[in-house]
Amino acid sequence: MKLPDLTELALRNLRESLLRNSLTTVGISVGVASLVAMLSLGIGLQQMASRRLVKSGLFDTIIVSSRREMRGMDREEERNGPIFGESRILDEAARQEIERIPNVSEAYPDIRFATELRFEDKPHLTMVTALPLSARSNDAFDGMQGSFFTSDSAPEAILQKSFAEELLGKTPPLGAPEPNVKELAQPLLGKELVMHFAQRGPTPAAGGDSETGDVAGASYSVVSREQKLKIVGVSDQDPESMRGASRAKVFLPLKLAEDLHVMLPTDLREISRASDQAVYSSISVRVKNPAKIQAVEDAIKKMGFTTFSIADASRGLRQFFGVLYSFLGIFGSLALIVASIGIVNTLVMAILERRREIGIMKAIGASDGDVRRLFFAEAGAMGVLGGILGVLFGWAIGQAINFGTNIYLKRQSLPPENFWAVPWWLVAFAIGFAFLVSLVSGLYPAGRAAKLDPVQALRYE
């Protein structure tokens, strides 16, 4: 029998016992809905977690340092990698090369130094770092008071909340509630900070002295300088949480920091090297897509540098979600398996009821295969219809839960979130899976119908 005829006959037969077949189809759709609901919850949670993590700037950032910086740390790379003397220097050329790696959105030097900042003539020693303008999207600045830098070279500073507390002398004792960032920012915004720092400049003697064996460009002067900074923002959260002890509490625009030529610890170490290129202790590399972080990391490692990212943690996260999917999928499938027993039951009942009809079909020329395919088509049609209905149910459940949760979040003054996501592949998978389960359920009834003895079947009243 041709497929269109088969489909037509199958649908006609399903219509004949409309109530029973509808109930079976609803059973399948409930199974599919539970599968879709479970999996889309898993997917939604993963997407939410990824969104959060990407926004945190942790998952799309690789910190690159020269192996020279890692000396003595007994890391695996040090033992297995190129020996110290041969490793590459992290200079401007290397930075540009890294920036050209596919999927890298930017690579900027980590300018990070401890220095003295004066506020209302009181000195405060702290760690300062430079941020590119792209850091504005980092969710650490979501709850910031004030504004982000007006430009890449503006003499402005953003303070971390704990430094603001220090400036105002409001550091809370341990265990006490932290002061509100709004209250902290109010007296500080628009005020001036004076930063004292050591500036590196070329020496008049540059060019070399043959008697002492100086290398060209390998000497410089250090001058004490001051830079006035306007406080434009106070950040509630800490964008540098992955840096540990070296995390900065004051942030400057990147270009400004570069132009200041602050003397960095690496400058001393690189003094023996004849080069007029800037040398960095580390570079922050941001990738366009966190999924590509491993490829970018590998490419940088191949260049001879040491890298660090939280990709390892994200791998763990992916693994966690993989396990979560399996569990949610198994629980979701249970309902579908129960529904598949419904299909077997419905079709076995149909064989009993249509025994004579099967006999007639065989008497007028239907082969075993025709009868088998007809029952398969009926099972498959119930599966596909149940699958489509189930996806719609599942989607509706998801919308309802999103809606309900967001009402709750709104009451808690939290931003709305989508916990639920039904991607197209899940829709296709759910319908396909329902179809497959239905066909498997149809195996036994279809086989039984095909093997019916026509003489016996025709005698059946």
Added chain:
Amino acid sequence: MTTAPVISSARATVAIRSENLCRHYHMGENVIRAVDGISLEVPSGEFLALLGSSGSGKSSMLNLIAGLDRPTSGSVFVQDRDLAKLSREDLAKYRLHVVGMVFQSFNLIASMTVMENVELPMRFAEIDRGQRQTLAREALERVGLRGRIDHRPSELSGGEQQRTALARALINRPKLLLADEPTGNLDSRTGTEIMDMLREFNRELGMTVVMVTHERALAEKYAERMVFLADGKLVEDRPNGPTMSAGGVS
């Protein structure tokens, strides 16, 4: 009473030939010999009546010829095809293309319209919808049911249902028309209509007709030859009256 089963055929070809055909059923320890060693030859184009009382084995014999059942022993050849040796798949093809069947209880599919019932064998034969509908209309016209094509069997009289079944049996142009008590559920006038049609198909389309009946009068009126069965055995085989053109008792 003559019991010799051997038929001398004057016709060119033999449509059906059975050799010592047996169909035995086991009911617990008892063996029911529904068909018990029947040898028979039916020439092409003959109208044969299988007569006998209830339980004589005539329907079992018809089922064996129809390829709905398989013999316990012996063989049945239809157009030189040994049905016992055909696979289930080939037997289905045989029923589809070689045999048309009409039953006492009409055996129409209740959920289908007259048109769909008649079309059904052509769906199994994978004939296109357009051609299917043309042929079905022609067949229904032939049995006088043109105006009833969209009715369901339950909306038809017994005679109309049997005519629908006849149209369905004709649709794949079979060589062999097998009828199992075709007038059993009909009044005598309608029964006569149906029998007239069977004779028409036999004469005009050259179909070999084997009809099972317990009504001797009907057989005498329409059949060319009458074969009597009792307890699964052939007890009498004789030509029928002046219309007889072939077959005979040796």
